[in-house]
Amino acid sequence: MPLEEHVLAGVERIAVLGVGLIGGSLALALRRAGYSGRIAGYSRRTAESERALALGVVDEAAATPAEAVAGADLVVLGVPPGAMPALMAQIAPTCAGQAVVTDVGSVKAAVVAAGEAQFGGRFIGAHPIAGKERHGVAAAEAGLFRHSRCVITPTATSDPRALDLVRALWAAAGCEVLEMPPAVHDEALAVTSHLPHLLAFALMEQFAAHPRSKELSRLTGGGFRDFSRIASSDPALWADIALQNREALLQAVQIYQQTLERFAEQLRQGDQAALAAGFARAKRARDAVLATHSCSKTGSKHDG
Numbered sequence: 581m582p583l584e585e586h587v588l589a590g591v592e593r594i595a596v597l598g599v600g601l602i603g604g605s606l607a608l609a610l611r612r613a614g615y616s617g618r619i620a621g622y623s624r625r626t627a628e629s630e631r632a633l634a635l636g637v638v639d640e641a642a643a644t645p646a647e648a649v650a651g652a653d654l655v656v657l658g659v660p661p662g663a664m665p666a667l668m669a670q671i672a673p674t675c676a677g678q679a680v681v682t683d684v685g686s687v688k689a690a691v692v693a694a695g696e697a698q699f700g701g702r703f704i705g706a707h708p709i710a711g712k713e714r715h716g717v718a719a720a721e722a723g724l725f726r727h728s729r730c731v732i733t734p735t736a737t738s739d740p741r742a743l744d745l746v747r748a749l750w751a752a753a754g755c756e757v758l759e760m761p762p763a764v765h766d767e768a769l770a771v772t773s774h775l776p777h778l779l780a781f782a783l784m785e786q787f788a789a790h791p792r793s794k795e796l797s798r799l800t801g802g803g804f805r806d807f808s809r810i811a812s813s814d815p816a817l818w819a820d821i822a823l824q825n826r827e828a829l830l831q832a833v834q835i836y837q838q839t840l841e842r843f844a845e846q847l848r849q850g851d852q853a854a855l856a857a858g859f860a861r862a863k864r865a866r867d868a869v870l871a872t873h874s875c876s877k878t879g880s881k882h883d884g
């Protein structure tokens with residue numbers, strides 16, 4: 581559908597607060613989709629805001645969050661999940677009464693609760709399941725969300741107009757839009773995203789502590805590279821994500837520990853048949869994931 585006939589056509593000004601990898605990529609994706617309104621950006625550091633302006637990611641670099649949201653029809657929060665509540669409180673007095681507010685955070689329950697407390701049904705949580713291990717506006721790409729999914733997490737409080745707008749926003753960015761309650765999202769993403777990141781960090785912690793880690797670096801292949809890529813992600817952001825989804829992540833870690841212990845016991849016993857059977861179940865599960873959707877997109881495209 582051409583963007584002028586689209587529900588986004590009524591949106592004259594979008595404010596992106598936190599113009600980093602995801603906020604910046606969304607701004608670029610909207611431009612590429614034909615959005616012709618104004619995009620105002622705010623980033624915590626002035627140099628970052630100016631960079632977003634210089635790169636053409638935003639039309640104006642606001643000096644404060646309040647300046648960015650003044651007159652905005654749609655406000656997108658692109659900061660780490662733990663930073664959202666304070667930012668919401670900061671913009672609430674200047675955010676127009678009809679403005680729709682949304683976010684891109686990797687964890688939803690706490691953010692949605694804070695958003696609804698501040699903006700009522702005008703707040704709709706969203707999470708594009710697409711990204712990469714780099715951060716900052718310089719890494720932003722217009723095509724980052726294409727052929728990806730975005731989960732939006734409406735609740736009984738959600739305003740249908742706000743929901744339509746946020747659906748349209750992510751469809752325009754190139755995503756298939758899925759809907760589920762915030763807690764269901766968090767439980768799922770603990771397994772599909774937060775646990776894998778934790779494991780990659782754990783692997784590299786172990787590697788770094790190895791007495792011959794320098795020498796080992798020369799002995800790594802593609803498997804090591806694939807497994808460890810996401811340990812290059814922003815440590816502060818991931819500590820925040822892990823803590824924001826603490827309960828669900830702890831549950832996933834516990835189950836993983838049981839699986840590891842099972843494999844360890846089979847190793848101790850020298851039980852080749854049991855090990856091969858477990859590995860075969862794992863391989864079938866991964867083959868099935870690859871067959872149902874393009875989960876390898878980030879890994880192959882952005883590796884390196």
Ligand SMILES: NC(=O)C1=CN([C@@H]2O[C@H](COP(=O)(O)OP(=O)(O)OC[C@H]3O[C@@H](n4cnc5c(N)ncnc54)[C@H](O)[C@@H]3O)[C@@H](O)[C@H]2O)C=CC1
Pocket residue numbers: 597598599600601602603622623624625628658659660661663667684685686687707708709710711712713714715716717814817821
């Ligand atoms: N990195 C990824 O691949 C993905 C990240 N996300 C979510 O997107 C959000 C942003 O992540 P990225 O774009 O990767 O990070 P980024 O570091 O590229 O951008 C974050 C932005 O937030 C600002 N910021 C950081 N801490 C802040 C604070 N305490 N107060 C105010 N502003 C602050 C930064 O200045 C920057 O403008 C996070 O909520 C993350 O969970 C969602 C999908 C994928």
Ligand SMILES: O=C(O)C(=O)Cc1ccc(O)cc1
Pocket residue numbers: 685686708709710711712713773810878879
């Ligand atoms: O780099 C990768 O492969 C990712 O997994 C990116 C990513 C990071 C955080 C999210 O909430 C969603 C996607």
